[in-house]
Each structure stands twice: as structure tokens, then as C-alpha cells.
Amino acid sequence: xxxxxxxxxxxxxxxxxxxxxxxxxxxxxxxxxxxxxxxxxxxxxxxxxxxxxxxxxxxxxxxxxxxxxxxxxxxxxxxxxxxxxxxxxxxxxxxxxxxxxxxxxxxxxxxxxxxxxxxxxxxxxxxxxxxxxxxxxxxxxxxxxxxxxxxxxxxxxxxxxxxxxxxxxxxxxxxxxxxxxxxxxxxxxxxxxxxxxxxxxxxxxxxxxxxxxxxxxxxxxxxxxxxxxxxxxxxxxxxxxxxxxxxxxxxxxxxxxxxxxxxxxxxxxxxxxxxxxxxxxxxxxxxxxxxxxxxxxxxxxxxxxxxxxxxxxxxxxxxxxxxxxxxxxxxxxxxxxxxxxxxxxxxxxxxxxxxxxxxxxxxxxxxxxxxxxxxxxxxxxxxxxxxxxxxxxxxxx
Amino acid sequence: xxxxxxxxxxxxxxxxxxxxxxxxxxxxxxxxxxxxxxxxxxxxxxxxxxxxxxxxxxxxxxxxxxxxxxxxxxxxxxxxxxxxxxxxxxxxxxxxxxxxxxxxxxxxxxxxxxxxxxxxxxxxxxxxxxxxxxxxxxxxxxxxxxxxxxxxxxxxxxxxxxxxxxxxxxxxxxxxxxxxxxxxxxxxxxxxxxxxxxxxxxxxxxxxxxxxxxxxxxxxxxxxxxxxxxxxxxxxxxxxxxxxxxxxxxxxxxxxxxxxxxxxxxxxxxxxxxxxxxxxxxxxxxxxxxxxxxxxxxxxxxxxxxxxxxxxxxxxxxxxxxxxxxxxxxxxxxxxxxxxxxxxxxxxxxxxxxxxxxxxxxxxxxxxxxxxxxxxxxxxxxxxxxxxxxxxxxxxx
Numbered sequence: 001x002x003x004x005x006x007x008x009x010x011x012x013x014x015x016x017x018x019x020x021x022x023x024x025x026x027x028x029x030x031x032x033x034x035x036x037x038x039x040x041x042x043x044x045x046x047x048x049x050x051x052x053x054x055x056x057x058x059x060x061x062x063x064x065x066x067x068x069x070x071x072x073x074x075x076x077x078x079x080x081x082x083x084x085x086x087x088x089x090x091x092x093x094x095x096x097x098x099x100x101x102x103x104x105x106x107x108x109x110x111x112x113x114x115x116x117x118x119x120x121x122x123x124x125x126x127x128x129x130x131x132x133x134x135x136x137x138x139x140x141x142x143x144x145x146x147x148x149x150x151x152x153x154x155x156x157x158x159x160x161x162x163x164x165x166x167x168x169x170x171x172x173x174x175x176x177x178x179x180x181x182x183x184x185x186x187x188x189x190x191x192x193x194x195x196x197x198x199x200x201x202x203x204x205x206x207x208x209x210x211x212x213x214x215x216x217x218x219x220x221x222x223x224x225x226x227x228x229x230x231x232x233x234x235x236x237x238x239x240x241x242x243x244x245x246x247x248x249x250x251x252x253x254x255x256x257x258x259x260x261x262x263x264x265x266x267x268x269x270x271x272x273x274x275x276x277x278x279x280x281x282x283x284x285x286x287x288x289x290x291x292x293x294x295x296x297x298x299x300x301x302x303x304x305x306x307x308x309x310x311x312x313x314x315x316x317x318x319x320x321x322x323x324x325x326x327x328x329x330x331x332x333x334x335x336x337x338x339x340x341x342x343x344x345x346x347x348x349x350x351x352x353x354x355x356x357x358x359x360x361x362x363x364x365x366x367x368x369x370x371x372x373x374x375x376x377x378x379x380x381x382x383x384x385x386x387x388x389x390x391x392x393x394x395x396x397x
Numbered sequence: 398x399x400x401x402x403x404x405x406x407x408x409x410x411x412x413x414x415x416x417x418x419x420x421x422x423x424x425x426x427x428x429x430x431x432x433x434x435x436x437x438x439x440x441x442x443x444x445x446x447x448x449x450x451x452x453x454x455x456x457x458x459x460x461x462x463x464x465x466x467x468x469x470x471x472x473x474x475x476x477x478x479x480x481x482x483x484x485x486x487x488x489x490x491x492x493x494x495x496x497x498x499x500x501x502x503x504x505x506x507x508x509x510x511x512x513x514x515x516x517x518x519x520x521x522x523x524x525x526x527x528x529x530x531x532x533x534x535x536x537x538x539x540x541x542x543x544x545x546x547x548x549x550x551x552x553x554x555x556x557x558x559x560x561x562x563x564x565x566x567x568x569x570x571x572x573x574x575x576x577x578x579x580x581x582x583x584x585x586x587x588x589x590x591x592x593x594x595x596x597x598x599x600x601x602x603x604x605x606x607x608x609x610x611x612x613x614x615x616x617x618x619x620x621x622x623x624x625x626x627x628x629x630x631x632x633x634x635x636x637x638x639x640x641x642x643x644x645x646x647x648x649x650x651x652x653x654x655x656x657x658x659x660x661x662x663x664x665x666x667x668x669x670x671x672x673x674x675x676x677x678x679x680x681x682x683x684x685x686x687x688x689x690x691x692x693x694x695x696x697x698x699x700x701x702x703x704x705x706x707x708x709x710x711x712x713x714x715x716x717x718x719x720x721x722x723x724x725x726x727x728x729x730x731x732x733x734x735x736x737x738x739x740x741x742x743x744x745x746x747x748x749x750x751x752x753x754x755x756x757x758x759x760x761x762x763x764x765x766x767x768x769x770x771x772x773x774x775x776x777x778x779x780x781x782x783x784x785x786x787x788x789x790x791x792x793x794x
Contacts, residue, residue, distance in 0.1 A: 001593065002562065002593050002594055004505055004506060005506055005507050005511070005655070008658070012658070016661075018661075020462075041457070042457065044456050045456065045457050050453075050458065053669055054452070056450070059442065059447075061636070062638055062639045063437050097663065108401055109402055111402045111404050132662070134509060134531065166399075197399055198399050227399060242459045242461060242665065242667065243458055243669070244493065244666065252398075258402075258405035261405070261410055265408070266497070267496060270641040271639030
């Protein structure tokens, strides 16, 4: 029997999706499962995006250009200018989700055995993309007790080796909800310039900044043309995760020419999804205003309810729609499986993402979970109540 | 300035898309360009597929399951059973195009420096996927004078080393139009079993078999459960290249579990495209019958017109919708650029794909082009006429 690849063996299972078989068991048992595990918002996709594909007039569903249509890229550039990010259509390659944009960024900048420094905990699939590219993740640890603020800059510098090619951040952060300050971005810019590294920023949650804080993009930072690579996506912004449209943005021409070779190899991003995504750019500001009011209210409800549970510690997120919670259990993954398999409260249970998968350091975050507050408040309150009852029963066993 | 990756430097440019900037010049000069360079058929997408997304009732364009919906995979399995391929929904992972399926197959079976044997010339992007994965392509050469038949099995065996992990074929072949016989598939099956290799078959052109020949899939061959990995796509079958939906199919559970980890890392294939692709399975047989009549007629016209040009040699394709033609020029890429930049005939010119990019052996196929017969016959006749005039002018310079 032929053997699979070592890379395939090393490839981590997504902590967001790995418990899906347990959830399926729960459905079969007739339970209602509150999904706090995945960043799939219940927020409605803007009608303008949904309608655009309904009125399409295509006869042949053809390939588009490998970097996406010129019109769409021009409109994206215009959207960025409203966020004080000044780029042109040629600085943008449209991708199949932010996932593919990350793949292109990794492929264009890093070889096997190169190193990328990532503040930890981080979006779990960074582990997957790194493994797929043979790249080594070097974590710099941010802590729940510091609300997951960026560690001191010296911590980064200590980790830089001749193999280091990039620093990767997610801002606002998944899974922490941490929003970087302008000063923090400036510190990172200074390091990457000093050590000749790339700074890759996953900014897919740009709009989701709360409490009056303003998102500061790496693309706004001056003199970063050679270094800055931004990853973006329509998934969260317009609650259209299923479109699978994102982009990679950089003013580094060499990076973009290289990313374009990867883009051409896979031919083009999906056509219907580009139609929807282009239309989504017409979404009025009021949509975002309403959504943000919703998320802030959900966050406040979630965090205050979680804090009332004995033994639970939670960091206060300033952006995105996730939080990391520390639970009074030794093994949050075991608890999460148990919730699905062996627990119910009034016919309901809850699915959470064990946080260990968001760390690359072994045996870290074992007692933590990531919660995505993508459900309405009533459901969130119910879900936290189930979690509380579950913790009691679990710990009393 | 930080440097891009060695992999990025090595990444080949797609020969199908690399002349796009020259085509753009031709458009600017006001020329009409006949596109024979890319396998983008002019055939209409089945109405049932186009209509399905028009009547969608989604409120939230959500992620689907990472391996695609159970219903869709069940329907795909049913489609296969009509082609004497017996698989279940769990043997299938829906991907973002055949491209991603190839990426998953490479990632799941091969590590950096492993080797894959591919009959050459081959679909150019295999070079790209191999480079991206750090895998070495070992070509086994098929020749235009043999109509690109599979080289003798001994030629394969000579190339097998401890690093060899797989043989990859495209059947029917892009760019050759070669359709493998059952006996050839059986020979390949014997080798992969003897040497414990994977046999990866890109069968996206399954329906396009001409002259009464019947396609024989590697999935029909018995005792290949551990070895056979099939790549598929809706792109060509339903003329819906822009959907970006394909799949990877294997009965090897270990391969599929590994591919699933890659699938989960990128979350899900595009949702609208899955709606269209699921509906496309309702396409009546009459659609394919008509399309095949069309392609055979186009092929006959193309091949006979090409043969009338002095100094042109062409292999007769038995499937797919490509052919390789040898031209009386030293450098077909230079000629192809010149056609776009410096030539016109009655305001028209033609874009072809230089064939050297379909070889991994350096300096091979330099005088060959790939022609995709994806235009109607009238256009094909015109395009060949332009090619003929172009060759005369080019060679008279």
C-alpha cells in the first residue's frame, strides 16, 4: 500500500471543524446544537449581493481573469481608499477566500524550513497553511491575563533567526478579538524594516472594531511598500463566508508578480461569487453600523454572562467576533466532545472550539475554548447557560 | 528589501495565460483576437445550472461542509455509477476546481523532493502544482509521431526511484487529446501495484471521447482501491469553468482523511457554484450528444485545415478538445507573441499557447503550439487561415 506524505501526516486537523462528527452524533440524538465553534455569522448577507447573482445574464459560466476582473479590483481599491488605504487595482489579486490569499502569501515569500513569527494564540488554519508550505511557525506568546496584547517588541527580536521571513498578524484578531493599536503596528513595521522581513496582516475583520477604537492597517503605515502584504476577504465583512472571495494586496511588485503565477496555475476565482462580491461593495454604511451595534451588544452579553460562571476567565475582545475563555477543566477538548456526546440541557447542547488548536506551542491553551459570538443574544444567553450547566455536571462526574 | 521565495522564483508562468499582456496590446490596437489558447469553451452552460442560482433562496451565504454537501456528493456518486465507476459519497471531497483537487492529491501523497512521473507533454499547470509542492516532475516522453500514445511500460519502470510516489495521467489528455485504451490503463495499474505507487488520473474530459472510443477510468480497474486517485471537475463537462467546482475521489481512506485536513484548512468550496454544479447533474444526455457532435466536427475541420498548411504537423486527438501542432518555426512562443503584437489579417489575429510550457524537459516542444478547439467552426476556419497567413509573413521576414 502506498504511503501518504509526511506533510499529510503532520497536517493538523482544524479545531473549528474537527468535532463535526461529534456534532453529527448530537443531531442524531435529537439535540439542538448551539454553534459557537465557527465564525459563520447568522447576520444576513446584504440583499444587493444576494440579488446580483439572481439577475445574472451569463450564457457561459466562464473563467474570469486570474487576478479577478479589472472593474472589481478597481472597486475594491476604491473601498480601501475610504479606509485610508491607498492602493490601485494592480496591487490587488482576487483570491478564493482569504485562505487562498494566505496560501499565495506563504508560497511567494517562504520556502520549506523558513520561519514565520506569529503572535499566539492565532487563527488555527495558519498552522495548516504553514504545514502545507513546510514553513515553521515560531510563536510569540500573548496572554489571557494581558487581554492578549502584543508581547513586548523584544520578544519578537529574540525569535528572529536567518530563517525568519515574515511576521504574520491577524488584526482584529481571531481567536482573541484583540485590536492592535497604531503604536503596535508601528513597532512591528520598525522590526520588519530593520530585519528585512515581510509583515503579513490578515485584516478580514477590519470593520469589526468596537468601543470607539479605529482599525489601523499595515497598508496605512508609510515606507512599508516592500514589506506589507495584506490579506482580505468578503466572508466576514458581508456575512458571505460561502462566497469564497478574498484578495491579497501589496505594493511589492515582485511579490505580486509571484503571487500572480500561483493565481494563474489555479486559473481563476469563482465567477458567481465575484458577481456577488462586486455587488456587495454597494452595501450602505448603515448595514455595518447596525451589524456593529449588534456585535457589541452580543459581546457585552456574552462576556458578562461568562464572567458570572465560577472558574471562567475571559479576555475582553475589542474587535472581530471571537473570545477566548478559560474554563475550570483540565482538557477543554474532552469537555467539548462530552458536551456534544453526553450532555444536554432541555434538549440542547453547545459546540465550542477547543483553543489548543489555536496555539502551536504544545500543551498550551488546553483549558481554553474559542467562542464565536455569531448567534443572536437570546441564543447566546441560552448557550452560556448550557455551558454553565455542562461545566457543573462535567466537573461533578 | 525582503526577498521572495525560491519556490516563487521557480514557479513557472502558465503558458496558457502568459501571453495575456500581448493579447491586451492586440485589443488596444483594435484587433479581433481568436482565442485558441485557453480551454474556455464557447458552448453554452446547461440552462438548468444557470437557472439554479437565479432562484436561490439564501439569506446568509454561508460556508458549506468542507467536503461539500452530502446531497451533492451522493448525486455525484450516482453520476459516476452511470459511468461504471462505483463509489460512495464518502469517497468524494468537493473541491474548488480540479486545480484544488490536484493540490490536495499532491499534498496528501508527496513531500518535497518526492517524484511524480507524468507522460509529457502534459497539462502545463502540473508544473505549477509540482513546483508549489516542491515535488519533482519526471517526464516520460510521448511523441507527436506516435500520436502521443503512452510510451512502452519499460520507459516508466526505468524512471522509478525510491523517491517516486505517483504516476499522474490526464485522460483524455490535455494538451494532446490522447485517449488511453483499457490496456494502457491496465498496464499502468500493474506498475503502480508492483512499485507501491499512487496512480492519479485527471479525468475531467471523460465525456469527450470520439470516434466510438469509450473512456476507461482508473476507478473501473479492479484492486486499485489503495492506489487510484481520480481528479474531476465540472468545468469542461458543463462548460462552466467559472464555477470552480471539482472533486477528488479515492477509495483509499487514509488519502481521503488526509485530503480532508487540507479541505478543512480552506473551510469550504464556493456555495453558489455548488448550487449550480448540483443542478448541472440534471443536464440531459442530449446536451452531451450535441456537444460531442459539435466537437468532433470542429476537430475534423481543424485537423484537416491545419494539415493543409505547409510544414505543419498535427496529431489526431481522440478526446478532449485540444491538439498539439508542430509549426515550421524555430520558436513558437516568439511566433505567438508576434501574432498578437505585430500581425493582423483583415483586422484579426489569433492567440495560441506555446507548447514548450507543456513539457518539463527543457528545450522540448519549442516549435509546437497547443490549440483548443473551443470556437465554432466558422471561427476555427478563420483562425487557421490567419495562422497560415501569419506563418507565411513571419517566415518571410
